[in-house]
Amino acid sequence: MTQSIHIVDAFTEQLFAGNPAAVVIRNEWYSDDLMQKIASENNLAETAFLVQHNYAEYAIRWFSPLTEIDFCGHATLAASSVIFETQPTLTRLRFKTSSVGDLIIEKKPDGKISMTFPIRTLESPEAIPHALLQALPEPPVKILRSVQAWHAIYDNEQAIYNCQPDLEQLKQLAPLDLVVSAPAENYDFVSRYFWPANGGDEDPVTGSIHASLAPWWAKQLGKSNLLAHQASRRGGTLYCEVQENNVIVSGYTKKYLTGEIIL
Incomplete structure (x- = not known):
């Protein structure tokens, strides 16, 4: 048995940039075990x-090489471009998800694809894990938390480019x-994930995290439209x-590959 597969570079107009994602479209689900094995074999972020x-x-x-993920922006963008x-x-799609509701996707005349995500609120934590403080090479000006990730906020972009956290921590x-x-x-803000x-170790471009980053920076900068760069x-x-x-x-997006999985 064969299965069509596509690989697309997301959040870029150039090949070999952005974040590559594999896309598999079927009429019914494979077993969770098989989907995880395919994702592990692909060894892409998602x-x-x-x-259909x-x-x-x-x-x-969405599946990473290690586990199923509850929300992934770049693979959603890649899948949209294939469809x-x-x-x-x-020009308009609806994706049904189990964790973040329905995602509305639209294709613009210039080829850009827009995805409507629910806002993910950032909160100040009552306590900061010691492992997080040990992992960061220099202290941030603020630490916040969403349902997805810890957010370390710095006041200069060079700290983001230089950041090499302790991955074991x-x-x-x-x-x-x-x-x-x-x-x-x-840009209005830069990030790494x-x-x-x-x-x-590091995700090249993370669409989902901008559901929390963009609203926070919008408040700090006093603007609703922002240009963001992920500095991987x-x-x-x-x-x-x-x-x-x-x-x-x-x-x-930029298409890289269309092929077949032999199962």
Whole structure:
């Protein structure tokens, strides 16, 4: 048996940049065990599995090489681009998820794809784990927490580029990950994302974390439209619009591969 698979670089207009995700579209789910094995074999930050409900509605699930993830932006963007490519008259999609509700996806005339995410609130923690403090190479000006990750906020972007946290210490924070962020000269803010307990050392571009980053920076900067850059080695650009209850995260994609899995 063979299964079609696509690999797409998300949040970039250039090949070999952004965050690569694998996309598998079916009429029914594989077993959880098989989906995890496929994701582990792909060894990308995320593999998105989709089951089509109708012309413009799909259920979506995301797997890292280690585990199923409850929310992934870049693989959602990659999956959307595959569907829009195969159905060129389609401009709007609905993805059904078990953890973050329905995600509305739209294709813009310039090729950019926008995704409507629910806002994820940042809160000041009552206590900060010792492992987090030990992991950070220099103290941030603020530490916050969302349901997804610890947020270490710095006041200069060079600290983000230089950041090399202790990954063994970060593993102790599971199931939470770590994002570091700061205001930037050529962008509204920059960030990096580390997740050794859930997927890998560093995620190249993390769409989901901007559901918390963009609203927080919107309040700090007094603006609702923000240009964000994830400063990993591959790098990626995210266009964010903060609304009352949602964050619209948009980006471009570049197709890398279409092939077949032999099962």
